[in-house]
Amino acid sequence: MRVYVFLVLVHLLTCLSSASASVSRPRCHHCEKPSYCDCSRQNLWRIPVIPSKDIAELDLSFNKLWSIMNNEFHGYGSLQSLTMSNNKIQTIQEEAFVPLSNLKELDISSNILESLSGKWFKNLVSLQHLNLLGNNYKTLGQGHLFQPLKGLRRLELGGPYLQSITINDFSGLSEELEELFFRGEHLQSYMIGSLRRIAPIRRVSIALGGLFERDPTLAEVLMSDVANPNTTLTFADTKFDKADHMVPFKAANKGGTTHLRFKNSSMTLAAFVALLRMLSYSNVTLFVVEDAKLFLTHFDLGLSPLKLNNLGHIVFKNLEVPQFYSFPAFFFLAPVMKVLHSLSVINSSVFAVPCETSVDLSNLQYLDISSNFIDDFRLVYLMCDGKDVFQGLQTINISKNYLQSINSQLFTKLDNLKNIDMSGNKFYRMPENCSWPANLQFLNLSSTRLTTVTDCLPKSLWILDLSHNDLTVFDIGLPCLKELYISGNKIAALPSGSLYPHLTFLSIPNNNLPTFSSDGLNDYGMLGYLEAGSNSYICSCDFVALMADGLTGHRVELRDRADQYICESPDSERGKAVRDAHLSVFECHMALALSLLCSGIMAVLLLTVGLCHKFNVLWYMKMTWAWLRAKRKPVLKRxxxxxxxxxxxxxxxSGWVEAHLIPELEQNEPRLRLCLHGRHFVPGGWILDNIIDSIEKSHRTLFVLSQHFIRSEWCKYELDYSHFRLLDQNTDLAVLILLEPIDKQTIPKRFCKLRNVMNSRTYLEWPDDEAHLPRFWQSLRRAIKRPENDT
Known part of the structure; x- marks a missing residue:
């Protein structure tokens, strides 16, 4: 019985194992780029199956991963970047990362790992960046954790649970390590020399929280291991409330630190003054406070002056000063001010700088007070009304303040000043004339709402930035200008190149520029680079052709992307990139196309006229019109x-008619009434109308045919209309007399009916023998005379 139960249990375990193995791994469906899969925030609980073996970057952050198994990265051999931050990972099997021999970046921060193992990294020979921040480990394992990582360049470790650092924790890290970020706000023990085992690191960031207050000795020991003349030392996420908290910084002084930075920290004014005093006689050349808070408190100036003779650069950026309006003037910093070469106070609520402080900044070469509260009046105060201050200044940045006028006279006496940035203020207009330093080369007036520019612009400029204003034209001559930035305005044409003989770079995107031509570019003798995208271009053939060759024929290179040059017209090409536009021959060669079109029309007209002449179309039209007019008249009874x-x-x-025909028919019995054009046509009337009217009122039409008749135009009209009557009434209305022999072929071919009549009926010929005359006249009378019962 026991054996049977055992076999059943074995079978059940086998089935459960098979069932768990058959559960399919999830898939990542956001692999839009060929080598990158974004699998973050998909509630994944296992490593997903990737669609391709060539994936180089995989982001698995913000999922529900809790355990990384040995075989889960099988098939990820090409992976170079792996991010698994902000999951719930608590275990990683020792062989989990073995397939990732090409991995360069590994981020497993913000998980719940309680222990770290060096076996994870034994096959990560290519790893350069490792992030272990924000886990639950209290120590860094048994030591030699990073021994396999010979190529590591950036290391981030520590967290709220890290308590101790031992002497072997950083062994094995080579000289390749360039950056270290260490978080130890709850650090309790640190063995001196632990970080010193690493060769001097170029950048070290330390986030110690309240350790400077809780255990300043421990902070000093740790700092002494990283302080080095070749190391930029940054303190992040740290509080300094009292002057005593700055005591550990004597280690930085002793270590020869040259670059000291504070980021995302808070500091009282008392602590700040104590820090400066602690750094007296130090090698610090760069002092930076960024994204920090400075609180107003009472501070002790001390008896001895500050000695920071090596300090050349101070940067305050995004410094929040809750009571900035109550801060005292730092006159006690005069010794420090005198040695400064560069001072930046950016976005730090500065609203006034006393003239006395400006006088102390006698060696200053670079001044940046952008994004503050300086207005026109306080700028005058800062510049001491343009008197002898800042004589060594080369660059001043007063952008994004509250200036409303361009007061160039404040800078006139600054002979070394080359760069002025006044962007982001609200000038609206520019004076007609200004006085600038003689050597000024760069002027930034972008985003100042200027509508026009004047001769106020200095002629010595090399670089001018007027971007994002309301300019509609730019036509100020600047003979030395090399770079011009006028993007984001309303300019409708390229500036005249003759005004800028030395211009090498022109930036004019986001304007109202409809086109530019080869001639316009040729005006710029030295232009080498152009930015002109994001305009509403009229894609003419010349412009499309110009863009098709990439402006290489003008030795000009486009610095922005070609797909930013979009056609606004013609409608057929709207929305297309200029390089993709295809215009018709008619659009591209208008003059030639019109010439060919006109020539074609002329040829068609000539051909039509020729065909009409050949096939007597005009005659048919005239006769049709005459016939239609006649049809509208009532038909006369006989x-x-x-x-x-x-x-x-x-x-x-006419001689024959008057000598023979008229006497014979009108004077001899029976007398006939003949209609002759010489006596019956209405004077002043249209000849054609007279012909039609006479034929309509006559019983017969008698044609006296001769060579003269064939060549007579009006005889042809009479013959033509009679021909229509023959066709219309189908009666014998025409009587033909041949005065002389006529070849039937000389009769116009269009009179086919008449030719048929001559072929089928007899016609009268004027006899040569007088003996036959009586018979001729008798036959003629018989053909013309109306029947007696005619009604």
Whole structure:
């Protein structure tokens, strides 16, 4: 029975093992870039399966990972960056990172690891950046934790639970280490020399919280191990409430520290003064306080003056001063001020600097008081009304203050001044004329709401920044200018290049620039670089062609991206990058296209005229019009006809008509009434109208055919209209008399019906023999005479 129960248990365990192994690993669905997968914030509880083996960066932060197993990174051999911060990782198996031999960055910060193991890193031979901050470990293991990491350059470790550092904790770290961030706000023990075992590190950041108050001796011991002339020492997230808290900084003084920084810290004025006194006679050349708070408290000036003769650069940036309006003038800092070469007080609530302080800054070369509360009046006070102060100053930055006027006279006597940054103020307008230092080379007036520029601009400028104003034109000649920045305005044309003979760089994006041409670029004799994207470009053929060759023909290089040059018109290309625009031949070669079009139209017209002439289209149109007009008239009955015959003849044959035809038909019985154009056409009327009217009122139309008739234009009209009547009424209305032999081929081919009549009917020929005349006249009368019962 026991054996049976044992076998059942074994079977159940096997099934459970198989079931757990069959559970599929999650997948990451945010691998948009070829080598990067963003798998953060996806509630992952295991390492996901990646879609490609070529992934170089994997972000697994802010998930629910709690344990990293040995086989979970199988297939991640190409990974170079792995981030697993802000999870719940509490265990990592020793072989978990073995496949990651190419890994350069590993971040497992902000988890709940209670212990660290050097075996994790034994195969991470390429690792350069390791972040172990914010875990629950109290120690760094059994020592030699970082022994395998010979190429490590940046190390971040420590956290709220770290209590002790031993002598072997940092052994194995080579000279490659460049940056160390150490957090030990609850550190209780530190073995002297632990950090000294590492070669001098270029940058060391220490976050010790309240350790300077709780155990200043421990803080001093730790500081003595990292203080070095070649190390930039930064204190982050630390409080300094009292003057006594600055005692450990004598270790920095003894260690020869040259660069000292405070970041995200708080400090009282008493502690600050004590720090300066502690650093007297030190090698500190750079002193930086950034993202910190400075509280007003009573402080003791002491008896001896401050001695910081090596201090050349002071930076206060984003310094919050809750009672800035009550702070005293630091006249006691005069000895320090006299040695300074660079002073930056940025975004630190400065609203006034006494003239006396400016006088003390006699060796200052760089002054930055940007993003403060300086107005026009207090700037005059700072500059001592333009008198003999700041004689060595080369650069001044007074941007983002409350200035409203360009008071250039304050700087006129500063012969060494080359750079002035007045951006971010509210000037609105510029004086017509200004007086500037003779050697001024750089002037920044960007974001000052200027609408126009004047001759106030100094002619000595090399670099001018007028970006993000309201300028519509820029046409001030600056013969020495090399770089011009006028982006973000409303300028509609490139400035004339002849005004800037030495210009090498032009930045004019985000304006109203519709185009620029080869000629415009050629005006700039030395232009080498251009930024002109994000304008509303009219994509003409010349402009598209100019952009297609990348401006190489003008020796100009675009410094912004080509896809920032977008077509606004024509409509067919709107929204496309200029380089992708395709214009038609008609758009690109307007003059040639119009010439070809006009030539084509002319050719078609000539061809049409030729065809109309060849196929008598004009004749058909005229006769159709005449026929339509005649159709609108009521048809006369035969009794209503006025004439027996309308005689159509050439004026050259009038002699025959008057000598033979008229006497014979009108004077001999039976007399006939003939309509002749010489006596019956209405004077002043249109000839064609007379012809039509005469034919309509005649019983017959008598054509006296001869060579003269064939060549007569008006005879042709009479013949044409008669031809229409033949077609319309289908009766024998035409009587033909041939005065002389005529080849039928000479009759116009368009009279096909008439030619058929001549072929099918007989016509009268004027006889050469007088004996045949009676018969001729008899036949003619018979053809013309109307029947007696005609009604």
């Amino acid at each position: 009794a209503e006809l006025k004439y027996d015959a309308f005689v159509s003849y050439s004026q050259m044959d």
